[in-house]
Amino acid sequence: MTLRALVFDVFGTVVDWRSSVAREVAAAARRIGIETDGLALADAWRAEYVPAMDRVRRGDLPWTTIDVLHRAALDALLPRFGLAALDEAARQALNRAWHRLDPWPDSVAGLRRLRHCYTLATLSNGNVSLLANMAKQARLPWDVILSAELFRHYKPDPEVYDGACRLLDLPPGQVMMVAAHNGDLHAAAARGLATAFVARPTEYGPTQTRDLVPDRTWDVVRTSFAGLADALGC
Amino acid sequence: MTLRALVFDVFGTVVDWRSSVAREVAAAARRIGIETDGLALADAWRAEYVPAMDRVRRGDLPWTTIDVLHRAALDALLPRFGLAALDEAARQALNRAWHRLDPWPDSVAGLRRLRHCYTLATLSNGNVSLLANMAKQARLPWDVILSAELFRHYKPDPEVYDGACRLLDLPPGQVMMVAAHNGDLHAAAARGLATAFVARPTEYGPTQTRDLVPDRTWDVVRTSFAGLADALGC
Incomplete structure (x- = not known):
């Protein structure tokens, strides 16, 4: 055919995604004076992806876009990487790393x-x-x-x-x-x-x-x- | 903002749409040896557009794409323009004039x-x-x-x-x-x-x-x- x-x-x-997100994570951390392992955060962030979508696929969550799933995962991960101090604007900007x-x-x-x-x-x-x-x-x-x-x-x-x-x-x-x-x-x-x-x-x-x-x-x-x-x- | x-x-x-559709109508007619007013057929075809969509909008028809609405209108119009002899393949091709x-x-x-x-x-x-x-x-x-x-x-x-x-x-x-x-x-x-x-x-x-x-x-x-x-x- x-x-x-x-x-x-x-x-x-x-x-x-891995190199791109890691670079933006490291840059966002540096802007608040912190050195962090961008690749490790990128890997951890991506690891949340399948289970988050599976919650939508099983019907445990209503339809939710990847932007929203990414943001929830980011908020959950930041403290573990010493980045709890990132403010709302910085989190919004970092979440959009996936658009770039x-x-x-x-x-x-x-x-x-x-x-x-x-x-x-x-x-x-x-x-x-x-x-x-x-x-x-x-x-x-x-x-x-x-x-x-x-x-x-x-x-x-x-x-x-x-x-x-x-x-x-x-x-x-x-x-x-x-x-x-x-x-x-x-x-x-x-x-x-x-x-x-x-x-x-x-x-x-x-x-x-x-x-x-x-x-x-x-x-x-x-x-x-x-x-x-x-x-x-x- | x-x-x-x-x-x-x-x-x-x-x-x-008008010049483009008229040109394709005239060409399709000529291929079966008929001269027709392509602009008039294009105008008549387009005139079917709003009432056909309104039937979908009112719920008289289930969701139906424009390709399908166009085809139904074309089949209804061809006899009036002396083009009832256009065969299935020619009708399918002419209906796709709206894609070009x-x-x-x-x-x-x-x-x-x-x-x-x-x-x-x-x-x-x-x-x-x-x-x-x-x-x-x-x-x-x-x-x-x-x-x-x-x-x-x-x-x-x-x-x-x-x-x-x-x-x-x-x-x-x-x-x-x-x-x-x-x-x-x-x-x-x-x-x-x-x-x-x-x-x-x-x-x-x-x-x-x-x-x-x-x-x-x-x-x-x-x-x-x-x-x-x-x-x-x-």
């Missing part, structure tokens, strides 16, 4: 190539405004911003993958999910989407153990968006 | 300027895939595709304007509705959005009588997107 659209996981697949994540070095050039051949959309658990702000700052050339927020379901709920195909008005076999996470691809494949695994072996730092390799035969397996474009003949 | 985002009506405000509308001459350059200063989004009754396909073909530089389809309400229902502000995560006073239609601006203003009227005096052809001038004091009144950018100091 002819592929028409590529939908991308964003955090970790398109952008390097740097792309991996190959992301923008690869997306520019792929955009000539396909409709490119995000398909992220990040809220729409976060993804739009990030795209504007990082010059990510999306055709459409699709987000869990539009479906009020977080990945890997099937409603997200089904909803993306419905809004793109394409059968799932004409839509390819691109992700650095096997779990995302399993969920997409279960809804009939094509799959591309792009390895990001330092997303969680130099000692990463998860998602280093595909755990099943995906349609495409590469290590960069340039490689993805090559594989798709684009 | 600082303006952060501009949301645009699309049909008539950004693109010239040409921008007004000032649209793309004006949007490119405005994009440096603001987040730019569609806020159209067109479905997401229609707007995305149109943007890709016409090179409309949107940051976000927002559509009535996301809210399952058609303009001028308040849910559309409220939903746009919620997804952009902005208070309505930081969002400006840009439209060539006074009715759209009345509805946007009632929800607290800023308003810009951009006159498109030939949208309905050379004898247009409606929406030639603002019918109330909008925040900005201009006759092109270049004029809008000038007015906003962008």
Whole structure:
């Protein structure tokens, strides 16, 4: 079946959240005269992500955006990192670090190539405004911003993958999910989407153990968006 | 209040649906050896638009996309224009004329300027895939595709304007509705959005009588997107 659209996981697949957040954490700490381990806080912050979304997915929390989940996690973590003194304005600004994540070095050039051949959309658990702000700052050339927020379901709920195909008005076999996470691809494949695994072996730092390799035969397996474009003949 | 985002009506405000649809109608007719008045069919087709949406807005029809409403109207109109012989493939292709509308001459350059200063989004009754396909073909530089389809309400229902502000995560006073239609601006203003009227005096052809001038004091009144950018100091 002819592929028409590529939908991308964003955090970790398109952008390097860990380095970006760590840098902003360290800068915010320095502004109040404190040295802290930005990478450790970034890792701890990100570790709150899945359990927080799972509370929404189970219905323990009503629909709550990632911006709001991030902020609650940040407030809970700051004391442990000696940063309880960060005031409201500084916390708001730091929470928006997730709107300003740097792309991996190959992301923008690869997306520019792929955009000539396909409709490119995000398909992220990040809220729409976060993804739009990030795209504007990082010059990510999306055709459409699709987000869990539009479906009020977080990945890997099937409603997200089904909803993306419905809004793109394409059968799932004409839509390819691109992700650095096997779990995302399993969920997409279960809804009939094509799959591309792009390895990001330092997303969680130099000692990463998860998602280093595909755990099943995906349609495409590469290590960069340039490689993805090559594989798709684009 | 600082303006952060501009949301645009699309049909008539950004693109010239009448000339574009008329051209495709005439071409489709010629392919089956028939001369027809493309402009008259375009006008009749567009005239079905508001009553069809109103059936959805009143709840007489369940949620139905513009693509589907357009197709039903086309099937009903073709016999009157001597085009009952158009086959299924030709009808499908002609219905997609609405995905390939040409921008007004000032649209793309004006949007490119405005994009440096603001987040730019569609806020159209067109479905997401229609707007995305149109943007890709016409090179409309949107940051976000927002559509009535996301809210399952058609303009001028308040849910559309409220939903746009919620997804952009902005208070309505930081969002400006840009439209060539006074009715759209009345509805946007009632929800607290800023308003810009951009006159498109030939949208309905050379004898247009409606929406030639603002019918109330909008925040900005201009006759092109270049004029809008000038007015906003962008």
